[in-house]
Amino acid sequence: MSKDFSVHVEHITRVEGHGNIVLDVKNGKIEKLQWNVVEAPRFFEAMLRGQQYNELRPITSRICGICSIGHSLASLKATEDAFDIKITKQTAILRRLAIHAENMQSHILHIGYLVAPDLFGVGSVFPLVGKHTDTVMKIVKLHRLANEMSDLICGRTIHPIRLIVGGFSLVPTERQLLHLKNRLAEAQDLTKELAVVIQSVADKLPTFTRETEYIGLTSDSEYALYDGVIASTDTGKHPAYRDYKEVINEYIVPQSTAKYAKHARESYMVGALARFNLNSTQLHPVAQEVAHMFRLKPLTYNPFMNTIAQLVEFSHSIEDSLLLINSLLDQGIKQEKPVKPVVKAGRGVGIVEVPRGILVHDYTLNSKGYCTKANCIIPTNQNHANIQLDMEKLVPEILTKSQKEIELTLEMLVRAYDPCISCSTHYLDVIFV
Amino acid sequence: MKQKPRVAVFDFADCEGCELQIANLEEEILDLISFVDIVSFREVMKEHSDSYDIAIVEGSIMRPMDEERLRGIRSHAKILIALGACATMGGVNKIRNQWMPEEVKKDVYGDANLKGNELFDVFQTKAINEVVPVDYYIFGCPIDRDEFKSVITAIALGKKPDIPRYPVCVECKKNENICQFELGAFCLGPITRAGCKAICPTHNSPCEGCRGLIKKQDTECVKEVLERYKLSYEDIRRRCTMYNYGRKECSYDE
Numbered sequence: 001m002s003k004d005f006s007v008h009v010e011h012i013t014r015v016e017g018h019g020n021i022v023l024d025v026k027n028g029k030i031e032k033l034q035w036n037v038v039e040a041p042r043f044f045e046a047m048l049r050g051q052q053y054n055e056l057r058p059i060t061s062r063i064c065g066i067c068s069i070g071h072s073l074a075s076l077k078a079t080e081d082a083f084d085i086k087i088t089k090q091t092a093i094l095r096r097l098a099i100h101a102e103n104m105q106s107h108i109l110h111i112g113y114l115v116a117p118d119l120f121g122v123g124s125v126f127p128l129v130g131k132h133t134d135t136v137m138k139i140v141k142l143h144r145l146a147n148e149m150s151d152l153i154c155g156r157t158i159h160p161i162r163l164i165v166g167g168f169s170l171v172p173t174e175r176q177l178l179h180l181k182n183r184l185a186e187a188q189d190l191t192k193e194l195a196v197v198i199q200s201v202a203d204k205l206p207t208f209t210r211e212t213e214y215i216g217l218t219s220d221s222e223y224a225l226y227d228g229v230i231a232s233t234d235t236g237k238h239p240a241y242r243d244y245k246e247v248i249n250e251y252i253v254p255q256s257t258a259k260y261a262k263h264a265r266e267s268y269m270v271g272a273l274a275r276f277n278l279n280s281t282q283l284h285p286v287a288q289e290v291a292h293m294f295r296l297k298p299l300t301y302n303p304f305m306n307t308i309a310q311l312v313e314f315s316h317s318i319e320d321s322l323l324l325i326n327s328l329l330d331q332g333i334k335q336e337k338p339v340k341p342v343v344k345a346g347r348g349v350g351i352v353e354v355p356r357g358i359l360v361h362d363y364t365l366n367s368k369g370y371c372t373k374a375n376c377i378i379p380t381n382q383n384h385a386n387i388q389l390d391m392e393k394l395v396p397e398i399l400t401k402s403q404k405e406i407e408l409t410l411e412m413l414v415r416a417y418d419p420c421i422s423c424s425t426h427y428l429d430v431i432f433v
Numbered sequence: 434m435k436q437k438p439r440v441a442v443f444d445f446a447d448c449e450g451c452e453l454q455i456a457n458l459e460e461e462i463l464d465l466i467s468f469v470d471i472v473s474f475r476e477v478m479k480e481h482s483d484s485y486d487i488a489i490v491e492g493s494i495m496r497p498m499d500e501e502r503l504r505g506i507r508s509h510a511k512i513l514i515a516l517g518a519c520a521t522m523g524g525v526n527k528i529r530n531q532w533m534p535e536e537v538k539k540d541v542y543g544d545a546n547l548k549g550n551e552l553f554d555v556f557q558t559k560a561i562n563e564v565v566p567v568d569y570y571i572f573g574c575p576i577d578r579d580e581f582k583s584v585i586t587a588i589a590l591g592k593k594p595d596i597p598r599y600p601v602c603v604e605c606k607k608n609e610n611i612c613q614f615e616l617g618a619f620c621l622g623p624i625t626r627a628g629c630k631a632i633c634p635t636h637n638s639p640c641e642g643c644r645g646l647i648k649k650q651d652t653e654c655v656k657e658v659l660e661r662y663k664l665s666y667e668d669i670r671r672r673c674t675m676y677n678y679g680r681k682e683c684s685y686d687e
Contacts, residue, residue: 011475013476013478013479013481014475014476014478015476018444038552039446040495040496040499040555041541041552042446042495042526043540043541046529046540047525047528055675058641058675059525059528059675062448062574063448064448065447065448065449065450065453066448066449066450066453109453109456113477114477123478123479123480124474124477124479124480125477126466126471126478137460140459140460143457144459144460147459155632155638156632158450158575159450169636169638170637254550256552257552
């Protein structure tokens, strides 16, 4: 079919940050197809130079409003790695709760406010308030719970306060934890009800597949989020965490202020679907049920299913949080002081799984505890090349559709990755290709 | 009935956390949209309109292309509100202003040839009011949700929003917290604008000054607090690097 048309989406909506989609078709042939990141660069790594170790966490938290807890934890792990600080068992449990809270908050925001409007054929969540009041209220309730859980564990959901080097500045009381536990138990039923609603419109998710590599953390003891070793669906485990650059090879392209990354293939994917593909057997039973509802099995090569993998993880996070709270209550929660660091020169690397995938903070500190070099590797950067290659396979498959449908499908593809673009625009140690 | 004011939300260089705070109002957003029409809000809606009365602008200005976009927004809006620390004062984005743009670029991009690429054409970080006039300010990193509601409500009703001019210490004392100085921390509460309910000290963490500095800083009571802990006014000013780099005082109070 011969046709000429262009799709230029400037500042794609319902994603975090600024990205453009450019598609030019002439005589039915694709002349140009690009995923461009146009966000203003923010130079965080340069700003960290010269900062004292205690300041690194609050500053890097400001890289991203949505995953500020994740950045905080990666930052603390890097600093604690440099100083050889061993955190207490209680801190390790509370930090896992913090990461679950953020995962839940970010996933439900994406599923409910950013993706659901496409599945219901509207432009935002606002028109759904009148027509699908019950579903919207379920989403709002789950979002509120996740945020209040973050508030309780971290002091604030955006830019946490209580997370500090060596531990917590303040911890929740037993009574607060009991209250949270009851609310989480109720939320599990709500999540199942929401899954039924999403299932009823899941046929709107395109059935597109492209084989690619998936990278994430993995652990023998749990579905890895806070701790684990880097693993790939192509090459298996890479336990030497300080050598993360052997797996994550970043490079720059001129149409983007964010870096791109590759490993065994031309691109790879990180995030909920990558974690599911790597670690699905470690999900708790309720999450397994949700996966089963959508016939989600490893390896799933359809990027649109990332949203479903998020729903599965949401359910897992509730279940795991309930177990973590039980163990805290069993051992008794104490207002313990943070472990005091012995300041020394060295390098520290912190790696965590945040909602959008694997996040690395890498600091070099001098003998007085000031940062001399910093590198942060952001999940969304690692997905940009995969988005581009998905588009290149997807567009020829849908060229016979209307321009409007093509535009919507491309937007939905970008949204499926839940990109966090403001996060992704900073770099250091650049290798040009 | 009078038409509802049309509101548009825009963002520049930042973490989008302040916009997220709006989303985090949860069901209270429904109250808000009962008296304002949100006509553009890229982070959560596909619809967009260039016809609006109130523009809420988040983020700092880094490049000529951003300045141009901001001027366009200003020309459409009757009222412009700067949202959050990055917009109101440059925030953490100004930390890099202690070096020249060429220096940070080299630091971050190495020897890459970025000449002529407008995406990378950065100047020193600017707050919104360094480019266009700003009518109202909502401070904080992130903003406080309750303050956002009360400021927007006041503006929609044609009233002047009530923003505190006193220091964080006032709210901190009200919360019956032990002073951070007493606990051995260095807190910017004595010279930072209140309105955050002293949230950081209340969670046992010192104030970082994210709401900007109050006008009257060098007062006897600030000196008295500092003297008690053997610190000088210069010491506290030197600590103001995270949010208040290069700023002498907050210039928003008339």
